[in-house]
Amino acid sequence: MFWKSFNTYIHKAYSVLAGLYPGKIFIRLSLTNKMLTGYAILIITSIIIFVYAESSFQQLISLNRSIVSVDITIQKAARDMLDILMDQDNYEKRYLILKSPDMMNLFWKRGEAFHQWLNKLWDIRHKNGATIEELEELGEVEKIDGLYKDYEGMIRREVDLVKTGKMRKAYTLSNNEIKKILDKLVDSLDRMSTSAKNYEELKMRLISVMGPGVFLRTIALWIASIVIAVSVGLLVTYHITSSIHKLKIVTEHIADGDFDYDPQIHTSDEIGTLSEAFITMGKRLKKLEKMHLDASPLTRLPGGLAIENMLQKRIDTGQPIAFCLVDLDNFKAFNDQYGYARGNLVIRETARIVEKAVKSKGITDDFVGHIGGDDFVVITVPSRMHDISKEIINQFGMVMPQFYDAKDREKGYILGKNRQGVEIQFPIMTISIAIVTNERRKLTNSMEVSAIAAELKDYAKTFPKNIYVIDKRRTT
DSSP, rough: HHHHHHHHHHHHHHHHHHHHHOOOHHTSSOOHHHHHTTTTTGHHHHHHHHHHHHHHHHHHHHHHHIIIIIIIIHHHHHHHHHHHHHHHHHHHHHHHHHHHHHHHHHHHHHHHHHHHHHHHHHHHHHHHTTTTTHHHHTTTHHHHHHHHHHHHHHHHHHHHHHTTOOOHHHHHHHIIIHHHHHHHHHHHHHHHHHHHHHHHHHHHHHHHHHHHHHHHHHHHHHHHHTTTOHHHHHHHHHHHHHHHHHHHHHHHHTTTTTTTOOOOOOOHHHHHHHHHHHHHHHHHHHHHHHHTTTTTTTTOBHHHHHHHHHHHHHHTTTTTEEEEEEEEEEEHHHHHHOOOOHHHHHHHHHHHHHHHHHHSSSTOOEEEEEETEEEEEEEEEEHHHHHHHHHHHHHHHHHGGGGHHHHHHHHHHEEEOOTTTEEEEEOOOHHHHHEESSSSSOOOHHHHHHHHHHHHHHHTTTSSSSEEEOOOOOOO
């Protein structure tokens, strides 16, 4: 009964203080000044409260900084290093095919970026005060460093073999030793990224647990001094505990995947700093999750689910839409003739062409996705669809013949079997772009758009050339 009445009194006092405390002055004070101002007559109690609160907040800030500067950095490093390895593998395969020194120059250029990330990871590992957890997260760095040195050494051997005309040995080295060590590098990077992600989640759970604990123990200290300074004590309690409660809520939101949640803490003290750090961390986590969600492992572009969600969102908001379905013609015949490795090079190059065209001719909000295989999607606005499509077609027309052998390039076709098993001539690959807009018709859902685009794509593929076609039919 006593505690029930006491809690009722506390809540009523909080409501009164919410309208009375000098907010503009109070939010500019540090925790130290708030404590000293509020508990001038109880200096010893004030010091005890401040030391405890400061220590707890610093632990939270330290955990948060560790997530941002170590865990997230390691994950970003692993992702970027994987991208670099894929690019280098791409250049190495092109070098074997084209024997172009430019490919090796690009290979070593990307290698510089890989070494920069390695140096950054070594700096984190060797920093003063590195925790045991951080050292465990970076346990793969030494192995990655050694593997990458071996990888570079094998590449130099391959270059020497190519220069001396020993192509069979060069291909054997590429498809065996180099592939094996590349697989080991990918495995090590994946393990390092997974370890960092696990520690990130562990620290997030720890922050979520610490928040309520700090709140409860701080309340207990304030209750001990309430007999002497009830009013002042409640004022300080109201401000700090409300902020801590908001931090508790934001940790729960972030843990549930709501990375945009703002705790609405606008103070200039340590809690405000911690709040800003939480917001920054949420934004970075959101970017990381979007990059990993539904991405194509070959091109790193968003996949079917992300494409569908983005398209439906723009339909629902009534924005001008130009949905561009990009498809390669005669790709299957090329893949059958030259093998999946060169086919993958074509897919990556097509992704690069599409992304570059959208970046140079589109707008900031344009979206590029990879449905799978040789199908890509661009979501832009009608005013940019012509320029983007023309740029894709121009770049594709210049680049794609280079992927064919010289004799096939000169003939302008390759021989292959159609679906009926009859051997026919397949021309050099072309690109078809089917564009669906809401300029003349109302689009209701993503499935409708996909069906229209698929129908239009079949029509575009009847033209034996690089082409883009636009659906100009009106809603009946």
